[in-house]
Amino acid sequence: MENLITLWQSSGVAQMASGQFIMLLVGLGLLFLAIRKNFEPLLLVPIGFGGILANIPGADLALSAAETALAQGNTAVLAQMAQLLGLDSGAGLDALKKALGSAPVAVQVQAAEFARDAGFNNGMLYNFYSVAIASGVAPLVIFMGVGAMTDFGPLLANPRTLFLGAAAQFGIFATVLGAVGLSVAGVMDFSIADAAAIGIIGGADGPTAIYVSSLLAPDLLGAIAVAAYSYMALVPMIQPPIMRALTTEQERKIEMVQLRHVSKREKITFPLLLLILVALFLPAAAPLLGMFCFGNLMRECGVVSRLSDTAQNALINITTIFLGLSVGSKLAADKFLDPKTLGILALGIVAFAIGTATGVLMAKLINVFSKHKINPLIGSAGVSAVPMAARVSNKVGLESNPHNFLLMHAMGPNVAGVIGSAVAAGVMISMVRSLTGA
């Protein structure tokens, strides 16, 4: 009988907090968006599923061994944990969790050893997160794969479009200011690191957003990743009104000069040129842009096609599965159901909107100074969100001029946006570290 009671108490229904129930619904909602509405399914299916797994009460899949010991341990275990963490034995659970999170690494190692001796293990998703994201490897490997899938031809044929990719990153920094403003106004409580991580949503680039937030604000990673991928899927809805509002019918009809042929040698040299510029001027962006250039060089050099194929297929797919589940581990109720998440979702869409606007405006500015006019509709593609944003440019362009195919022209700013947000990521990581004295 006692056994039955224990079992019932260990069952999910009895333990489920309302937060976990809400997150279960959120996870199902993400799966619905991914499967029915085709919202970036490659990421949102694993993220949504991981989010559900992370919120199974009593399974503790997203907790480390030490956190599990706090969640499930008896009085003796808690007392010993308190002693390890330098608290008195009557300390509450929340105090213990907080102390564990902010303890020096050596103490965390001791706590983990103690928890393992007491029979607790790391949760499955916690292990995935440690290996895939905390180490930084998964976003970097995905970036390598993206590099191996990227054709810089349209960019090389028209290098001016790099400026569009630069301008659209203003969405990032405006959002940083917005987040800081909310904090100063007392509405939210974002640190400067939080603000920088939130801003990167405006980069419209999933792996970059995950990489930056894993370094600067791991607790916000779940909300940031969900916002980034959701808004990327919403690009066809977010961008067109802004694009139409900022351009005249005449501008939208501009036909652009046919792109010149770009030689194989230019395509091989470009990633090396980019790498060297990064090496000389922006070492903080070296991991992201280094792996990106490596992937692209493997693609273009033509002598390692086996490696390039693997980077574009088996390797990126395997990494995506574990990256998604790992992001899902950050959808645990106690981290995700926080007023900050609402702030992140609100700021994220602002970031997309501003990036779209500044991209379009920059195209109009360039037109003031140059002979070969740019159709400002391709400016919005500078936010990246490859290749969705470029398709949106094409579609809106066709509405005004059914014979005006902007797709290839928009691919230039589109991939420029990837570079731009990686550069912005490097700058922000480097500046936040020097500001916070790390």
Add this chain to the structure above:
Amino acid sequence: MENLITLWQSSGVAQMASGQFIMLLVGLGLLFLAIRKNFEPLLLVPIGFGGILANIPGADLALSAAETALAQGNTAVLAQMAQLLGLDSGAGLDALKKALGSAPVAVQVQAAEFARDAGFNNGMLYNFYSVAIASGVAPLVIFMGVGAMTDFGPLLANPRTLFLGAAAQFGIFATVLGAVGLSVAGVMDFSIADAAAIGIIGGADGPTAIYVSSLLAPDLLGAIAVAAYSYMALVPMIQPPIMRALTTEQERKIEMVQLRHVSKREKITFPLLLLILVALFLPAAAPLLGMFCFGNLMRECGVVSRLSDTAQNALINITTIFLGLSVGSKLAADKFLDPKTLGILALGIVAFAIGTATGVLMAKLINVFSKHKINPLIGSAGVSAVPMAARVSNKVGLESNPHNFLLMHAMGPNVAGVIGSAVAAGVMISMVRSLTGA
């Protein structure tokens, strides 16, 4: 000259204990069964080969750095190890090994650091085992791949067959009782955790067996995995006599109603339904069934076919290679050549037989209450052993009625058996932990 003597002493022939020689033959025997007799070759080829590697004398491929230091260290190393482990410096090798195995994690870490300073490294197979099995990841990834390969259509068309998958799990629990009985009778010395791990052989599901025994009885993992895969390969020999003995010719001739068409939406919803039930009622089964449902959702949702393909191919193949070699590391002579192994092999076949019988009997019981009769031959498929057991049902059915194709009907209980044994695994892990006070 001295060098030559040292070299000869380091050679295998001089060091080989009789146990290692026997295990070498066991490894070759497993390879023979796998290659010539087609006994689950995908697993038994790596397991058999890993078993041979683990028993190469002097190579110590299956030992940790600290264990290697004990095996190869000079007097000074052993004395320091003894001091670390709190024994006096004259302690024998066996006492040192035992103390190392049962030392607190912190002491084990210190021993490993000391061994590395003394120039010893972890063996190759030890590293594989740590990463693939001790972390739990390999069986879970294989389970995800199995989920991505599973079609729940036949089960959804006839959900009653889930009861067959439930009944066949009685083989698991009967074996637990059997193992406990052998201990109580003084024939063997199994703890309750050992008994639970042995019972899971009756689940006829390789990754589940490996997952459970890695948690509850790592020392028995080699024997349990070998038993599980060998008996799965022997299903065509073990099951038919039992099936014939428990059914009448009339029953074996029963033709079943054509399965209805199952819609895509049902197939997408099923893994989510299963996941939610697990979340609500059986958190202990969340890792196994969660990954299984995730694999199946990727398969059915239709929007992440790249991920589903990778989960079914590159990822599961890579994982299988390392899982197999890692299991092989547990075929080291000192662990495998133990009376317990004989007990495990004997209990394992009993488990299969009982599971087969209870599956068939449950089908007959269902027929008492229902209009649409079930051919009891499909009950034996409830042990899982996908798809072998379903094929056996089909084959035995054809003997009695050459026009009666039971294969698709048997796939229902077959995949139900996978769910059933994962549920049983969750229950046992959770109960053993609460019983042993972990």
Add this chain to the structure above:
Amino acid sequence: MENLITLWQSSGVAQMASGQFIMLLVGLGLLFLAIRKNFEPLLLVPIGFGGILANIPGADLALSAAETALAQGNTAVLAQMAQLLGLDSGAGLDALKKALGSAPVAVQVQAAEFARDAGFNNGMLYNFYSVAIASGVAPLVIFMGVGAMTDFGPLLANPRTLFLGAAAQFGIFATVLGAVGLSVAGVMDFSIADAAAIGIIGGADGPTAIYVSSLLAPDLLGAIAVAAYSYMALVPMIQPPIMRALTTEQERKIEMVQLRHVSKREKITFPLLLLILVALFLPAAAPLLGMFCFGNLMRECGVVSRLSDTAQNALINITTIFLGLSVGSKLAADKFLDPKTLGILALGIVAFAIGTATGVLMAKLINVFSKHKINPLIGSAGVSAVPMAARVSNKVGLESNPHNFLLMHAMGPNVAGVIGSAVAAGVMISMVRSLTGA
């Protein structure tokens, strides 16, 4: 303004030491050789690229967290590090680095924990190196893949060619003597472990060279790997003059007996026979030859073609990417720009030349004793460098006799050379360890 100065100081240009600039050019040079000259591109593209990444000033991608703390830390951090390492707080940077490198593992762990508390992380390439090479796994997995790609048919049809593969390994040992000689003469400063690692270049087998040097001389790994792969690419230039000098026109015209058909069963048995001989007589070679035989058994046994395919494709490609980048991490200027590198490059080409010569001479020696004459040109293929060396034998043979196709005959010694150098690797690892008292 202060910010701008900080940023400029953190930029690469301001920090770049001349060594790093030179290594940037070396990296670009390797990429040029790989892409334009087709020098083993599968390895040299990742190695060259990794070499560039490792030398980006300020990015510290090849440093551990503790090393990064030394490189970037302020006075307080350095003082604490000095205390941890048992130096006085005024110790110079070089003294700190050296103390960290030679500290006991426990102290290194403490230093890493302190560095992480101070906000420093392991560099990306450092992580890759730890997981892929320091653990030994990447070279072993590649060796498994090579095994799965190797057809032992020509060797089994003519087992005498194993002697050619043995003789060509004299290049390895002659180079060991050469390195020792340079040290004794005071030209270089190689330890016996260094000499052994350099010698293995003569094995003309990339993964073996990387595996051995990761164990015996990690600091020289970059130079050794670059030398090994570069000279393998140069085999068509290095070998022919030596082959012509040591053979008469008459000998080069020898036509060899048609190879007999080798049965499937022989091919399945061979890797097992090799494994058993390794187990009995050469446990030190067990990791390398064990994985090689495992790959070959998967290939030949015919029942695990999914695993064999994966070992030959996705798995070996993924491993190659990370192996290459990890090797690149050892091209950091402070390690690579050392007089030792010049010594290694000089000794490496000598190793190839001597191995070629002894292979050819052994073929001539065998001809003295046997009826079926061997064309001595296939002796040079004994250095391995599969399949380049065999093609060279064929090409030089065609010059003397346009109807004499030696390719298949040369494949025998070619794969024998792989076995031979793995055996030599095992012997050297084992002997160096016993000589240096580890």
Add this chain to the structure above:
Amino acid sequence: MQETLLQQGLDITLFGMGIVFTFLLLLVIGTSIMSRIITRHFPEVEPASHSPSHKVGNDSARLHAVIKAAIEQHRQRR
């Protein structure tokens, strides 16, 4: 007091089988309800799902048919 080993084994067996059956019973009920709801309220619009693999199968089948026809033509010609 610690239960005896036998008692523990019986406990695991009883509760284990009980939970396996209960859980799968819930799953049968859930599945039946789910199937009924989907079949009634969310029927598929398309008559049959043309999954990509099916399509490949069809293409491949068509290809085979075409090639077979080509072979036959070729033979008749001779």
Add this chain to the structure above:
Amino acid sequence: MQETLLQQGLDITLFGMGIVFTFLLLLVIGTSIMSRIITRHFPEVEPASHSPSHKVGNDSARLHAVIKAAIEQHRQRR
């Protein structure tokens, strides 16, 4: 004294946008120079690069054409 949060945000924005633009400006310049050098001094010998994927595409296209032809023949025959 620690800067205020607002000041820090402004710093990041100003320097961030500045560096993004400066870096991409350098990249535009570098790319233009690179393209000019390659186009003038290292032009490609082959008129158009036949990448493997192109080749596959062509093969496949040819195969389709052939099969289409075969189908037409087959139909006309009946």
Add this chain to the structure above:
Amino acid sequence: MQETLLQQGLDITLFGMGIVFTFLLLLVIGTSIMSRIITRHFPEVEPASHSPSHKVGNDSARLHAVIKAAIEQHRQRR
């Protein structure tokens, strides 16, 4: 006393080459015996092994032949 570096190098060379030769000699002997036993006592039943890859090769070859034939027909028709 520690051997000199030169002595160590000579040791490695002598014993190393010795063991490489001895081991490969054993392998030659083992391989020869193994081949003889298999050839005499366990000959293959099938005349030649039809590995899957071979089969694919044949299929593909046949496909090419068929298509070639189809192309020729097509050309002759015009």
